[in-house]
Amino acid sequence: xxxxxxxxxxxxxxxxxxxxxxxxxxxxxxxxxxxxxxxxxxxxxxxxxxxxxxxxxxxxxxxxxxxxxxxxxxxxxxxxxxxxxxxxxxxxxxxxxxxxxxxxxxxxxxxx
Amino acid sequence: xxxxxxxxxxxxxxxxxxxxxxxxxxxxxxxxxxxxxxxxxxxxxxxxxxxxxxxxxxxxxxxxxxxxxxxxxxxxxxxxxxxxxxxxxxxxxxxxxxxxxxxxxxxxxxxxxxxxxxxxxxxxxxxxxxxxxxxxxxxxxxxxxxxxxxxxxxxxxxxxxxxxxxxxxxxxxxxxxxxxxxxxxxxxxxxxxxxxxxxxxxxxxxxxxxxxxxxxxxxxxxxxxxxxxxxxxxxxxxxxxxxxxxxxxxxxxxxxxxxxxxxxxxxxxxxxxxxxxxxxxxxxxxxxxxxxxxxxxxxxxxxxxxxxxxxxxxxxxxxxxxxxxxxxxxxxxxxxxxxxxxxxxxxxxxxxxxxxxxxxxxxxxxxxxxxxxxxxxxxxxxxxxxxxxxxxxxxxxxxxxxxxxxxxxxxxxxxxxxxxxxxxxxxxxxxxxxxxxxxx
Numbered sequence: 001x002x003x004x005x006x007x008x009x010x011x012x013x014x015x016x017x018x019x020x021x022x023x024x025x026x027x028x029x030x031x032x033x034x035x036x037x038x039x040x041x042x043x044x045x046x047x048x049x050x051x052x053x054x055x056x057x058x059x060x061x062x063x064x065x066x067x068x069x070x071x072x073x074x075x076x077x078x079x080x081x082x083x084x085x086x087x088x089x090x091x092x093x094x095x096x097x098x099x100x101x102x103x104x105x106x107x108x109x110x111x112x
Numbered sequence: 113x114x115x116x117x118x119x120x121x122x123x124x125x126x127x128x129x130x131x132x133x134x135x136x137x138x139x140x141x142x143x144x145x146x147x148x149x150x151x152x153x154x155x156x157x158x159x160x161x162x163x164x165x166x167x168x169x170x171x172x173x174x175x176x177x178x179x180x181x182x183x184x185x186x187x188x189x190x191x192x193x194x195x196x197x198x199x200x201x202x203x204x205x206x207x208x209x210x211x212x213x214x215x216x217x218x219x220x221x222x223x224x225x226x227x228x229x230x231x232x233x234x235x236x237x238x239x240x241x242x243x244x245x246x247x248x249x250x251x252x253x254x255x256x257x258x259x260x261x262x263x264x265x266x267x268x269x270x271x272x273x274x275x276x277x278x279x280x281x282x283x284x285x286x287x288x289x290x291x292x293x294x295x296x297x298x299x300x301x302x303x304x305x306x307x308x309x310x311x312x313x314x315x316x317x318x319x320x321x322x323x324x325x326x327x328x329x330x331x332x333x334x335x336x337x338x339x340x341x342x343x344x345x346x347x348x349x350x351x352x353x354x355x356x357x358x359x360x361x362x363x364x365x366x367x368x369x370x371x372x373x374x375x376x377x378x379x380x381x382x383x384x385x386x387x388x389x390x391x392x393x394x395x396x397x398x399x400x401x402x403x404x405x406x407x408x409x410x411x412x413x414x415x416x417x418x419x420x421x422x423x424x425x426x427x428x429x430x431x432x433x434x435x436x437x438x439x440x441x442x443x444x445x446x447x448x449x450x451x452x453x454x455x456x457x458x459x460x461x462x463x464x465x466x467x468x469x470x471x472x473x474x475x476x477x478x479x480x481x482x483x484x485x486x487x488x489x490x491x492x493x494x495x496x497x498x499x500x501x502x503x504x505x506x507x508x509x510x511x512x513x514x515x516x517x518x519x520x521x522x523x524x525x526x527x528x529x530x531x532x533x534x535x536x537x538x539x540x541x542x543x544x545x546x547x548x549x550x551x552x
Contacts, residue, residue, distance in 0.1 A: 035194065041185040042171060049185060050175065092171060 028101055030108030037094050039075075039105075045112060050083070054112035061110050068106035075102060138234050138482060138495055141551060146225045146236075149546045153520055153531035154196035154219040157206030161342065162309040162349055168205065181300035183534050193219045196531070213268050213529075217242050220520055220531045226548035228498065228540055233508050233548055235494040235538075237286050242523040244488035248284030250434050251378035253461040254408065254415055261408070261415055264431070264461060267526045269313055281434050283378035285521040286492045287530070289391070290371040290514050290538070292506050295341055298370065302517035302535035306339040306370065306391050310351035313527045318352075328354025332394060343368060344393040360393045364503065368392075371506040375481045375492045379404040382440050383469035386481035386494050390504050398504040400474015404465040407441065409450075415462045417447040418454065428460040443468035475502040498540075513539045516546070 034040060042051035052060075061071065073079075075094040082088055094102060163169060164176045172185060188194065196218025202210040225236040241248055252265035265273075265281035272278040289306070291298040297305050309316045320335045328344075329335070331354075342348030344360055354360075363369065369392040380386055385403035390396055407415050418427045423446045429439045441447045441463040450462075480495040500507050508514070518533040537544035 035188065038170075040188050044187070050171065087174075089171065 028104035030101075030104040033094075033096070033101055033105050034108065037092070039092065039094075042092075043109075051081075054109055058110050058112050068103055068110060071106035071109055072099075072102045075105065138232070138493060141227055141234060141493075143225055143227075143236060146227050146549055147547065149224045149536075151222050151224050151518060151533050151536060151546075152192035152219055153222055153518060153533045154192035155199055155207075155216065155530075156195075156304075156307070156528070156532050157199040157204065158208075158314055158528065159199075159206050159304065160307050160309045160311075160314055161304060163206070163315075164304060165349070176301070179297055179300055181535075182302070182304065186534065192534075195219075209269055209274065212274055216268075216523070217531075220522065222518065222520065222533075224518070224536075224546050226538060226540075226546050227551050228508075228510065228548045229551045231497060233494075233496045233498060233540060234551075235288065235496065235548075237490075237492045237494075237518070239286075239490055239520060239522075240488055241284065241485065241490050246435055247377060247485035247490070248282075248522065248524070249377035249381065250281045250439065251283045251464060252281055253429070253439070253463055255431070256428075256456045256458060256460040258458040260413065261462070263464070265434070267529055268524050269527065269529050279431055279434060280524050282521070282524040282526050283376050284490065284523075285377065285519075285526075285530075286375045286490070287519040287521070288371075288373045288494065289517045289519070290373070290506055291516075292367065292512070292514055294367040295370055296343065298517075299515045299535060302515070303519060303532050305342055306395075307528070308337070308340065308351050310337045311528070312336055312338065313529075326352050326354065328357075328393060331357050334394060338395040339372075339391045340393050340395075341368070341370060341391060354393060364392055367506070369504075373479050373494060373496065375483065375494060376404075377483075377485075377490075378440060379465050379467065380481065381483050382442055383467045383472070384480050384482065385469065385472060385477065386479040386492075388476050388478045388505070396504070398475035398478070398502065400476035401472055402476050403469065403472045404467050405471065407462065407464055407466045414452055415450045417441055417443070417466045418450045418462055420446050420448045427454055428456070428462050430459050430461055433461075439463055441466050443471065475500075475504055478502070478505065508540055510541045510550075513537055513542050513544050 042049050043057070044053050046053050046055050048056070061067070074091060078090050078093045080088045081091045094105065096102065165173050167173055169176060186195070198204055199206045200210050200216055200218045204210070220239050222237055222239040227234045252263060254261040255264035265279045267273065267282040268280055273280050289303050293299070295305070308314065310318055318337065323329045323337060324335050337351050340351070343363060344355055345351065345353045346355055347353040369390045372389040372391050372395065373386055374389065375381065375386040380403045383403050387402055388398045390398060407417055409416050419441065421427050429437060433439060443466055447466060478497055478500055482493045484491045496508060498508050498510070514537065515535050516538045517535050519530045521530045536546055539547045541548060541550050
């Protein structure tokens with residue numbers, strides 16, 4: 001089963017308000033930011049879509065002892081990613097420059 | 113996720129109050145016993161076949177072009193809700209008129225149920241109308257300007273409505289598009305296969321002259337571009353590349369077309385009908401005669417019918433009556449032949465269509481419908497005969513599984529201004545997303 005908290009309805013913080021000052025991490029709704037940025041359309045909790053599943057990414061990071069800093073590079077760098085069919089594409093760039101929000105999203109991803 | 117949805121217990125016998133036989137037939141179905149499936153519909157804006165295959169559909173153009181299912185990516189439990197809200201946010205290129213339709217709901221949660229007996233399939237839909245105070249059964253009219261009868265009113269995205277030159281008025285509709293597996297890609301991409309740049313109110317809409325100069329459009333005598341399936345074009349990315357009629361006729365004979373059924377709050381509801389059409393090179397109506405007909409005499413440029421003063425209490429309406437009075441003209445019920453000398457005043461309005469259950473005939477008259485709008489909830493039951501053998505119909509058969517897409521035109525919308533669902537499967541007594549149960 002997919003973790004139920006993945007789908008919990010949280011409407012608290014909007015991305016706009018997050019961009020002010022430096023909000024406490026606890027207030028960042030990382031899942032909402034992730035979905036508002038369309039990340040979920042390529043990264044499913046457990047299923048391989050166009051991008052690897054969150055479970056797979058988390059397992060890889062654990063295995064290779066990588067942390068959220070590495071994940072943040074992927075969501076901000078717009079680096080080329082290799083697809084299954086051998087072609088390459090620029091990776092999506094998250095729409096916030098707020099490091100606190102990026103960190104929250106990365107941690108959320110790696111905790112799946 | 114729970115598929116069984118909470119039921120709003122409107123029984124069909126209540127709906128059928130006023131209909132003839134209440135004890136038997138579709139009116140007697142106890143819908144409380146029929147499983148209900150929740151289907152989400154979202155406002156798609158101008159997400160055409162072409163847009164979906166362009167770089168604007170970031171990271172998905174190639175996948176869509178190769179035929180991947182929309183829901184292989186768009187599968188979040190709240191996906192339709194998110195997508196509709198995003199498109200209407202005012203910041204999304206898919207809806208250039210977002211400001212003009214501010215407040216429009218981005219998605220609709222619809223409940224779908226299905227049943228069948230030896231004769232018919234019964235498809236029941238329920239959704240909350242965005243306007244809780246009106247059933248959406250008004251329709252544009254012909255307004256007398258002192259000299260001539262001219263079209264009056266239009267849907268929200270109509271150019272004259274956007275320019276503030278005419279009133280906002282259009283009927284609600286519930287629509288079903290159905291494929292029996294013969295249209296390549298429909299199972300994966302559903303209604304979006306038929307939505308193209310160049311169609312009415314879409315990007316790159318051609319002029320009437322351009323359409324009329326096109327070979328296929330000339331051959332089918334049309335002056336606008338409407339829904340079509342990709343196979344009818346040599347280049348599916350371009351509406352103007354229609355194949356020769358013989359090839360299109362071959363596709364039809366092979367069953368390569370989509371069924372399209374529409375319940376209309378103004379033009380079919382009062383006479384118990386739902387139109388029967390099909391999408392091939394155009395959005396066509398089936399052969400025969402529809403439940404509604406134009407109320408304009410093309411030669412005299414005068415309406416054909418007016419209201420019967422004795423029955424309707426008036427011979428015409430005015431703009432101020434929209435939203436307040438029911439302005440539906442029905443042959444044999446409240447209509448009499450138009451009298452040009454009845455003392456018409458500037459501002460008098462007559463309906464653009466005249467309805468008749470008796471006049472409806474042939475394949476176009478196959479579908480029936482029952483409906484009720486109560487407490488802001490619209491209920492519609494389509495009644496579709498099983499095993500239709502007409503050349504323009506998809507036959508529904510026990511054991512059959514079909515791909516279906518649903519759309520709702522709500523709150524004064526037509527054309528692209530609807531909410532649309534991703535594809536679902538419908539099984540007639542067979543396991544599917546929506547399974548029609550056998551009645552006994």
